[in-house]
Amino acid sequence: MNEAAVMGTGLSRSFESAAVARLVALLLPLALLGGALGSQYLGGLHPCEMCYWQRWPHAGAILLAALAFTAPARCLRARTLTLFAALAIAVSGAIGVYHAGVEAKIFEGFTQCTALTKSGNTADLLKQITHAPLVRCDEVQFRFLGISMAGWNAILSLGGAALIVILTLRGKRA
Numbered sequence: 001m002n003e004a005a006v007m008g009t010g011l012s013r014s015f016e017s018a019a020v021a022r023l024v025a026l027l028l029p030l031a032l033l034g035g036a037l038g039s040q041y042l043g044g045l046h047p048c049e050m051c052y053w054q055r056w057p058h059a060g061a062i063l064l065a066a067l068a069f070t071a072p073a074r075c076l077r078a079r080t081l082t083l084f085a086a087l088a089i090a091v092s093g094a095i096g097v098y099h100a101g102v103e104a105k106i107f108e109g110f111t112q113c114t115a116l117t118k119s120g121n122t123a124d125l126l127k128q129i130t131h132a133p134l135v136r137c138d139e140v141q142f143r144f145l146g147i148s149m150a151g152w153n154a155i156l157s158l159g160g161a162a163l164i165v166i167l168t169l170r171g172k173r174a
Contacts, residue, residue: 017167017168017170018073018074018078018079018082018167018168019073020167021082021086021163021164021165021167021168022065022068022069022073022078022082024160024163024164024167025061025064025065025068025082025085025086025089025164026062026065026066026068026069026085028061028089028156028157028160028164029057029058029059029061029062029065029085029088029089029092030062032058032092032153032156032157033055033058033059033062036051036054036055036058036149036153039149045141045149046141050095050098050099050102050150051099051149051150053095053099054092054095054096054099054150054153055092056092057088057089057091057092057095058088058089058092058157060085060088061085061086061088061089061092062085064081064082064084064085064088065081065082065085067081068081068082068085079168082164082168083164083165083168085164086160086161086164086165086168087161089157089160089161089164090157090158090161092153092157093153093154093155093156093157093158093160093161094154094158096150096151096152096153096154096155096157096158097154097158099150099153099154100148100150100151100154103148103150103151
C-alpha cells in the first residue's frame with residue numbers, strides 16, 4: 001500500500017471522527033431536551049426547578065453545535081464549538097447527578113419553594129399558589145428501568161460528552 005493511500009485513510013478517519021462528534025453534539029441535546037419537553041407537554045409530567053436547570057445547558061449545546069456546522073468539521077472553529085457543546089452537555093449531566101442525588105436523599109435539596117416567582121402583591125402570589133403545580137425536586141415522578149429522568153440525563157449527558165471529546169480529540173491526532 002502506498003503512502004498516499006495511508007495518508008488519505010488517516011485524513012478520512014480524522015474527518016469522520018470530527019464530523020461524528022459534531023453530529024452527536026447536536027443530536028444528543030436535541031433528543032434529551034425533546035424528551036424533557038415531550039414528557040412535560042405530552043406526558044403530563046411537571047418539571048421541578050432542577051429539571052429546568054438541566055434544560056438550559058442543552059439549549060446552549062444545541063446552539064453551539066449548530067454553529068459548529070458553519071465550518072468544515074476538521075477546522076479549529078468547528079472543533080472548538082463542538083468541545084464547548086460537549087462542555088454544556090456535561091454541565092447538564094452534572095446538574096442531573098446532583099438532582100438524582102437529591103431524589104435519592106444523598107444530597108439535601110431546597111428548603112424553600114422554588115415554583116413561585118416573586119410578585120408585588122398578595123393576589124398574584126395567591127393565584128400562583130392555586131394554579132401552579134408544585135413539584136418537589138426530591139420526589140421522582142417517573143422511573144424507567146429503576147432510574148429517574150434526572151439519572152438518565154446524567155448518564156446520557158456525561159457519557160455523550162465524553163464520547164464527543166474522545167471523537168474530537170481522536171480526529172485531531174489522526
